[in-house]
Each structure stands twice: as structure tokens, then as C-alpha cells.
Amino acid sequence: SVTGACQAIQKLTRVRVVDNSALGNTPYHRPPKCIHVYNKNGIGKVGDKILLAIKGEKKKALIVGHKMPGPIMTPRFDSNNVVLIEDNGNPIGTRIKTPIPYILRQKEGEFSKVLAIARNFV
Amino acid sequence: CRISSDGKPEKFQPPPKPIIIDKQKQKEERRFLSPEFIPPRGRTDPLKFYIERKDMIQRRKTFHIPEFYVGSILAVTTANPYASEKASRFVGICIQRGGKGLGATFVLRNIIEDQGVEIRYELYNPRIQAIEVLKLEKRLDDNLMYLRDALPEYSTFDVNMKPVSHLDHEEIPVNKLQVRMKPKPWSKRWERPKYNVKGIKFELPEKKMKEAQKWSQPWVEFDMLREYDTSKIEEKIWKEVSEELKK
Numbered sequence: 001s002v003t004g005a006c007q008a009i010q011k012l013t014r015v016r017v018v019d020n021s022a023l024g025n026t027p028y029h030r031p032p033k034c035i036h037v038y039n040k041n042g043i044g045k046v047g048d049k050i051l052l053a054i055k056g057e058k059k060k061a062l063i064v065g066h067k068m069p070g071p072i073m074t075p076r077f078d079s080n081n082v083v084l085i086e087d088n089g090n091p092i093g094t095r096i097k098t099p100i101p102y103i104l105r106q107k108e109g110e111f112s113k114v115l116a117i118a119r120n121f122v
Numbered sequence: 123c124r125i126s127s128d129g130k131p132e133k134f135q136p137p138p139k140p141i142i143i144d145k146q147k148q149k150e151e152r153r154f155l156s157p158e159f160i161p162p163r164g165r166t167d168p169l170k171f172y173i174e175r176k177d178m179i180q181r182r183k184t185f186h187i188p189e190f191y192v193g194s195i196l197a198v199t200t201a202n203p204y205a206s207e208k209a210s211r212f213v214g215i216c217i218q219r220g221g222k223g224l225g226a227t228f229v230l231r232n233i234i235e236d237q238g239v240e241i242r243y244e245l246y247n248p249r250i251q252a253i254e255v256l257k258l259e260k261r262l263d264d265n266l267m268y269l270r271d272a273l274p275e276y277s278t279f280d281v282n283m284k285p286v287s288h289l290d291h292e293e294i295p296v297n298k299l300q301v302r303m304k305p306k307p308w309s310k311r312w313e314r315p316k317y318n319v320k321g322i323k324f325e326l327p328e329k330k331m332k333e334a335q336k337w338s339q340p341w342v343e344f345d346m347l348r349e350y351d352t353s354k355i356e357e358k359i360w361k362e363v364s365e366e367l368k369k
Contacts, residue, residue, distance in 0.1 A: 069242065072227070073200060073249065078238030078270065098237045105204035121205065122212065122239055 008068040009034055009044035015052065015082040018064065019093025019117070024084055028055045032082075045070065047104055047111070052082065059092075060085050062114060064100050075101050075122045083114055091117055152292055154189045155360050157219060158226030158245065163350045174223040175359070179366045181224075181246050188253060192216050193261030193297060195279055196230060198243055199252045209251060212241055213281045217266040231269060233278040238270065257286045260296045262320040271308040272301045272322075315339070 009015065014031040017024030024032070035058070036051040037044040044050050044063050052061045062085050065077035084092040091114045099122040104111055159178070161171040190196060195215050202210045214230030217240070221227045226245045231238065243250065269277045276299075288294075300323035303312075312319050313331060315338040324331060342348065 072242055072244055073247070074241070076240045076242075078240075081237070097235050099234045099239060102202050102204045102210060120235060121210070122234065122241075
């Protein structure tokens with residue numbers, strides 16, 4: 001992305017899809033943007049679900065890393081990373097190459113399938 | 123015996139004197155006082171800093187915190203309940219050391235699978251199980267935040283790299299590397315004199331460099347109210363800390 005450090009993920013933030021799904025990797029003239037955050041406040045942190053607008057379609061996604069510094073001892077990534085997800089929580093892609101923070105393992109119940117396809121942990 | 127080219131006997135050359143390296147004699151030890159021991163400028167009671175230093179020394183007696191500078195490559199293993207084998211290891215270059223007292227932190231940066239990752243660790247956090255210095259060196263600056271806008275090759279470090287042995291007891295190598303940047307825009311305008319960055323190879327046109335000098339504040343260097351001379355404080359604290367640690 002071109003803008004400076006952004007304060008976590010909210011409506012209209014451009015995100016980077018990290019899994020190997022077809023939707024996330026085919027080029028399009030507009031970058032994928034967040035249009036809604038499923039949270040009481042409109043700010044999405046690691047482990048929150050958001051609604052993404054990709055290639056003219058609406059898709060849910062899970063935030064796996066953002067540029068804003070979080071709690072101490074947690075990693076801060078250089079780009080806002082997101083994994084495409086279905087409504088029931090199943091990931092669309094089959095592999096995630098980029099490192100995922102260990103904190104996601106806390107909510108193992110909802111994201112066990114996403115953690116299963118992740119390769120590197122930070 | 124050497125046969126001289128003249129045929130006449132050469133002048134006697136005494137053999138070279140043997141260099142005796144006395145290892146038992148204590149060499150001039152390099153004094154390194156971690157920057158978080160130096161109290162910040164202010165009107166707080168020195169008793170607070172004294173108690174904090176006692177706690178810091180107590181922690182250092184049980185857990186070894188090595189000497190390192192901004193620009194050295196470290197490997198940190200932390201206790202993590204969600205990691206395999208309950209411990210996670212992160213290797214990276216130290217880009218910033220901040221905080222004073224027990225809240226002292228350092229930020230490590232590395233690029234894994236084309237993704238830049240930075241982690242801020244606390245020096246005195248009990249979750250940290252080990253800190254190893256893989257390469258001890260200094261850089262031209264105290265703050266390497268500009269590595270975020272530099273080409274990724276300058277922030278990638280091998281996770282399985284072997285520790286480079288630091289031989290001399292006296293000198294710490296200074297890496298005079300001049301880093302090349304990605305095209306502008308950057309997160310901060312590093313060419314401006316307020317950041318005082320020496321480790322970047324600016325490839326900007328002369329006009330831009332001159333324009334950046336407009337924001338220079340040459341009077342700040344001579345401002346007496348901003349002076350904070352820490353030499354005497356450092357001496358006192360160094361004596362105190364080294365005595366406590368030897369016990």
C-alpha cells in the first residue's frame with residue numbers, strides 16, 4: 001500500500017490477501033478493500049472478521065496481521081494481512097506462506113482450519 | 123647461517139623478541155553500561171531509580187542479558203503457551219532500544235517469506251528464556267527505523283545463522299554500511315536533518331537535499347537548557363552495578 005502507517009484495519013483500508021486462493025491472487029484494477037468490521041467498534045485487530053470487496057464481490061476475511069503495533073511481545077507486520085474465509089469459517093485457499101502470529105491459536109475453536117493450513121508461525 | 127651477497131660476514135641481526143600475551147593478567151575491561159540504567163532527566167526522587175536498579179540487578183543475576191547495540195543481530199527465545207514445545211525463537215536485527223529502568227525494550231526486525239516482521243521485546247520480562255547475540259556490531263545510527271523504507275535485502279537475516287564469534291575484548295566493529303532505499307514516499311522524511319541519519323545513501327537530486335536543509339535547527343546544538351551530561355552519573359552507576367554483579 002502507498003499510505004503511511006495505518007491504525008489497524010477499518011472501513012476502506014486496502015488489505016493484502018496472503019493465502020493462495022484464486023480470488024486473492026488474480027490481478028484486478030482495484031485493490032481489495034475492507035467494507036465492514038464485525039466488531040462493536042469499527043477497528044479490526046488480529047483475529048477479527050471483516051467483509052472485503054474483491055473483484056466486485058463481497059467476501060468475509062480474517063485479519064492475521066496489521067501495521068499498527070499491538071501488545072508487547074506480539075509481531076507487527078509491514079503490511080495488513082488477511083485470509084479469505086467462508087461464512088462458516090472455512091478458509092478458501094489451501095496454503096498460507098506468510099508468518100502468522102501465535103496469538104491466533106488462543107481462539108483455536110473458530111480458526112482451527114485456518115491454523116491448519118498455515119505454514120510459518122511468528 | 124646466511125651467506126651474504128658480498129661475501130663478507132653480515133652484521134648480526136638479533137632474533138625478534140617474543141611477544142608475551144599474559145592471559146592471567148586482567149586486560150583493560152571494556153566498560154559497557156546498558157542504556158536503561160541511566161535515569162532520565164527529571165525531578166523524580168533518585169530513590170525510585172535506586173530501587174529499580176536493585177530489581178534490575180537481581181534479574182540480571184538469575185538471567186544473563188548480554189551486551190548488544192542497535193545494529194547487532196539477536197536471537198530471542200520466549201515462553202509461549204501456543205507454540206510447539208512451548209518456546210518460540212525469533213532472529214532479527216535490533217533497530218531501536220527504548221525505555222528506562224525495568225520497562226526497557228528493544229525492537230527486532232527480520233523479513234520472513236517476503237513479509238517484514240518487527241517484534242518489541244522487554245529486556246526484563248520473565249517470559250524471555252534466552253537472548254543470544256549472533257553478531258555483535260554497531261551501526262552509524264542509534265535508530266535504524268529507516269530499514270522499513272530500505273530495500274528488503276538489508277533487513278533479511280537467516281533464521282539458522284551461526285553466531286559470529288566476537289574476538290577482541292576492546293573494540294566493537296562499526297558497520298559503515300550505507301543503505302539504499304526504496305523509491306519515495308517513505309514513512310518518514312529521512313533526508314531531513316532532525317533525524318540525523320548517516321547510514322542512508324541518498325540518491326535524491328541535489329535540489330531535494332538542499333530543500334530538506336530548510337528544516338535544520340542549528341541552534342539546538344548550543345541550547346544549554348537541553349544539555350544532559352551523563353558522564354558523572356554513569357560513573358557512579360557503573361561502580362554500583364559492577365560491584366553488585368560481582369557478588
